[in-house]
Amino acid sequence: MEKTCKLLGISRRVYYYSLFRTDKYKELAQKVVDLVKEVRHRMPRVGTRKLYHILKIPLKALKVGRDKLFRILEANHLLILPKRRYHVTTDSFHRFKKHKNLIANLKVDGAEQVWVSDITYIGTRENPMYLALVTDAYSKKIVGFDVSNSLETVGCSNALKMALKNRNYPLRELIHHSDRGVQYCSDEYQTILTKNRIRCSMTECYDPYENAVAERVNGILKQEFLLETQQSYLTWMKQLVQQSVQIYNQERPHFSLYMQTPEQTHQKENIEIRTYKKEKSDNLKTA
Numbered sequence: 001m002e003k004t005c006k007l008l009g010i011s012r013r014v015y016y017y018s019l020f021r022t023d024k025y026k027e028l029a030q031k032v033v034d035l036v037k038e039v040r041h042r043m044p045r046v047g048t049r050k051l052y053h054i055l056k057i058p059l060k061a062l063k064v065g066r067d068k069l070f071r072i073l074e075a076n077h078l079l080i081l082p083k084r085r086y087h088v089t090t091d092s093f094h095r096f097k098k099h100k101n102l103i104a105n106l107k108v109d110g111a112e113q114v115w116v117s118d119i120t121y122i123g124t125r126e127n128p129m130y131l132a133l134v135t136d137a138y139s140k141k142i143v144g145f146d147v148s149n150s151l152e153t154v155g156c157s158n159a160l161k162m163a164l165k166n167r168n169y170p171l172r173e174l175i176h177h178s179d180r181g182v183q184y185c186s187d188e189y190q191t192i193l194t195k196n197r198i199r200c201s202m203t204e205c206y207d208p209y210e211n212a213v214a215e216r217v218n219g220i221l222k223q224e225f226l227l228e229t230q231q232s233y234l235t236w237m238k239q240l241v242q243q244s245v246q247i248y249n250q251e252r253p254h255f256s257l258y259m260q261t262p263e264q265t266h267q268k269e270n271i272e273i274r275t276y277k278k279e280k281s282d283n284l285k286t287a
Contacts, residue, residue: 029072032064036078042247045080045224048073050252053259097190098180101210102201108138110269112169114201115143117178118214119156122147122227122237129237131227132159135217137177138273140254141262142217142245143167147238156183160192168266177201179211221248 035055040046051073052059052066059069073079108114114137123129132155134144144163148155160176176198178184184202193200203210222228225244230237253259256274265271 028062028064029076031062032059032069032072033076033078035059036073043224043252044226046252047080049255050259053253054251098185099200099202101177101204102175102199103137103177106175108273109271110169110172111136111139111141111266112167112172112174113138114175114177115163115198116211116214117156117160117176117184118211118218119151119181119183120218120222122222122230122241124229124231127231127233129234130155131218131221131241132156132183133214133217133221134159134163135214136262136266137213138271139262139266140213140217140257141249141266142221145241145245147234147241149234151183153183153186153188157189157192160189164192164196173199175199175201177203177211178214179203220252221245224252 035058036051039051039054046054048070049066052069055069059065064072070079103114106114115134116137117132117134119130119132121128122131129147129149130151132146132148133142135142143166144159144161146155146158146162148158174197176193178201180202183189190200209215221241221244225248227237227241227244230240232240248262250261250263253261254265257265257271258274
């Protein structure tokens with residue numbers, strides 16, 4: 001070994017110290033990987049920035065900052081690559097009345113001022129199912145949901161009824177915003193809104209950015225919680241969605257909420273929620 005060190009032009013002390021440092025780094029990296037896997041057992045595709053926030057205390061004890069966390073995840077092939085899939089679930093060519101967009105320039109500063117709704121595809125092509133969500137535009141909290149094996153109105157209606165049952169501020173004026181899909185324009189759905197004195201707002205074009213919060217939350221559940229690839233029966237999928245929604249509401253931090261969870265934000269007022277904007281558009285909220 002001494003001859004090898006001389007040949008390489010380094011001392012034995014430097015050589016053994018480098019081995020020690022390598023072993024210590026591997027040990028540290030393994031501890032970080034174990035922490036990350038524990039979180040991703042519940043949130044399979046949560047990103048690095050949110051991981052750092054969730055694990056901030058144990059990472060600080062290990063003297064691991066965000067940059068080092070990124071390098072460790074990259075070295076262990078644990079970085080999350082974004083996925084983009086799109087399935088059409090909106091049928092806006094129907095006989096029912098369509099409503100104006102009431103939230104285009106509306107500033108939302110509290111929970112249960114605006115709810116956004118959408119229905120999206122989950123499961124697989126061999127076993128397709130549909131997830132209807134009602135989300136609070138301010139807190140990003142999912143307040144109602146339903147899983148069914150069809151695109152009929154009943155799934156969206158069930159999600160809305162759940163949201164109404166769980167309201168924290170039942171006397172607050174509320175706007176319901178959605179796309180112009182037949183489910184939301186139907187007599188059944190509109191009757192529920194009217195009965196509960198909820199004003200109806202809808203997108204006025206085919207731009208998904210007009211219902212950005214709903215689209216974003218759909219993507220989080222489908223991609224981060226792997227709902228778009230599950231090959232499960234309907235009964236099991238309902239249980240999986242319920243568990244995912246609970247974790248999403250109570251544990252997953254949001255960048256737009258200053259790394260608070262939806263449940264935490266739902267209890268607060270007058271937080272200046274961060275937004276993202278499409279070019280030439282200034283009316284869109286993010287999750």
